[in-house]
Amino acid sequence: MEVSVVIPTYNEIENIKPLVEDIADQLEERSFEIIVVDDDSPDGTAEKVSNLQESWGFLRLVERKKMSGIGSAHRRGFREAEGDLVVQMDADFSHPPRYIPDLIDAVEAGADVAVGSRYVEDGDRQDPLHRRVFPLIGSYLYRYGLGFPVKDFTSGFKAYRKEVLEEDMDNSLPDGFHFQAASLLRIVEDGYDVREVPIEFEERRAGDPKYSHMDLVKNAGFFGKKFLERNSKPIKFGAVGATGVAVNTSILFALTEIYDLFYLFSSAVAVETSIIWNFLLNDYWTFASSGEDSLRSKLTRLGKFNSVSLLGLGINLSVLYVLTEFAGIYYLISNILAIMAVFIWNYIGNVAWTWPE
Numbered sequence: 001m002e003v004s005v006v007i008p009t010y011n012e013i014e015n016i017k018p019l020v021e022d023i024a025d026q027l028e029e030r031s032f033e034i035i036v037v038d039d040d041s042p043d044g045t046a047e048k049v050s051n052l053q054e055s056w057g058f059l060r061l062v063e064r065k066k067m068s069g070i071g072s073a074h075r076r077g078f079r080e081a082e083g084d085l086v087v088q089m090d091a092d093f094s095h096p097p098r099y100i101p102d103l104i105d106a107v108e109a110g111a112d113v114a115v116g117s118r119y120v121e122d123g124d125r126q127d128p129l130h131r132r133v134f135p136l137i138g139s140y141l142y143r144y145g146l147g148f149p150v151k152d153f154t155s156g157f158k159a160y161r162k163e164v165l166e167e168d169m170d171n172s173l174p175d176g177f178h179f180q181a182a183s184l185l186r187i188v189e190d191g192y193d194v195r196e197v198p199i200e201f202e203e204r205r206a207g208d209p210k211y212s213h214m215d216l217v218k219n220a221g222f223f224g225k226k227f228l229e230r231n232s233k234p235i236k237f238g239a240v241g242a243t244g245v246a247v248n249t250s251i252l253f254a255l256t257e258i259y260d261l262f263y264l265f266s267s268a269v270a271v272e273t274s275i276i277w278n279f280l281l282n283d284y285w286t287f288a289s290s291g292e293d294s295l296r297s298k299l300t301r302l303g304k305f306n307s308v309s310l311l312g313l314g315i316n317l318s319v320l321y322v323l324t325e326f327a328g329i330y331y332l333i334s335n336i337l338a339i340m341a342v343f344i345w346n347y348i349g350n351v352a353w354t355w356p357e
């Protein structure tokens with residue numbers, strides 16, 4: 001078998017016959033099968049498909065008992081598929097069958113996965129603006145927040161080399177719509193060759209969409225989780241820095257107001273205490289797995305952290321001074337810019353020197 005096409009359906013009775021017909025036209029020169037995975041659609045999609053099976057031997061039907069999500073439906077179809085190459089698509093004509101040969105060509109030209117993409121050159125989508133906004137924002141977040149190389153990460157129109165599915169599709173992936181992003185992210189992380197092929201995404205032909213606000217929330221939650229996972233060290237480092245500011249301020253206040261010390265002297269004590277505080281938190285938490293446990297190597301790391309931090313303090317004051325005096329920027333704004341510069345310096349300096357991998 002050369003090609004399997006997997007189509008999840010829930011209430012697609014009006015679309016399914018013309019869709020299967022169009023797909024068959026696109027594939028007539030190959031050996032192929034079309035697998036419909038239906039979740040007991042109340043509109044009778046499954047009965048319709050079994051009637052069509054009488055004249056179309058290539059048409060297969062998987063009937064599931066209840067609506068269990070587009071992601072789990074795809075995985076079920078993938079398990080059934082016998083083709084060397086597997087295409088996944090929606091049943092509502094949003095993924096026009098005329099692009100199936102382009103997806104297949106891309107895999108035959110060497111890609112492991114071909115993604116039908118709305119966001120590459122010549123790609124487009126015809127559906128209303130309000131349905132495009134979130135995927136477009138998402139696309140930027142994935143690209144710049146996760147360094148994700150695929151522009152259309154939620155696309156449900158793809159062709160896979162069979163081995164990729166055997167390797168990467170298991171039930172730890174989500175069942176709902178965020179399956180699309182989650183599975184592709186895993187495929188990219190595993191180093192497969194993923195290529196985007198331009199498609200024009202069209203308005204659903206008949207019936208109602210199933211994507212809900214809850215699915216949007218789940219998609220956003222998935223992104224948030226991945227973002228935290230990928231950026232856990234700088235986020236923890238920043239959180240530790242924030243507690244350090246609180247420690248610094250409290251000591252400065254206490255020594256000056258309660259013990260009547262000169263404020264610059266209080267500040268020196270406050271700075272050094274907060275550096276040690278930050279070091280301990282970062283050593284036990286942010287960079288927990290790097291570095292040896294002996295007292296000696298801990299002290300060495302403290303020394304390095306201290307040097308980076310004191311240099312950072314110097315950078316802070318210099319940037320604040322230069323931006324305020326020479327660039328004429330309001331000093332509180334300069335201070336924020338200075339803090340950002342120091343954060344970057346401290347983070348990079350300590351990753352490279354204090355806690356190298």
Ligand code: GDD
Nearest residue numbers: 008009010039068069070073090091154156180209210211
């Ligand atoms: N079997 C089954 N079970 N099929 C389902 C289920 C389910 O729980 N939920 C949805 N489907 C089917 C629909 O019948 C349709 O064929 C396809 O999955 C897509 O559903 P739509 O309701 O048309 O969703 P959409 O147009 O918002 O989805 C598009 O955008 C998503 C996110 O950008 C598609 O491209 C999706 O593949 C994509 O994930």
Ligand code: MN
Nearest residue numbers: 090092094204
């Ligand atoms: Mn749709």
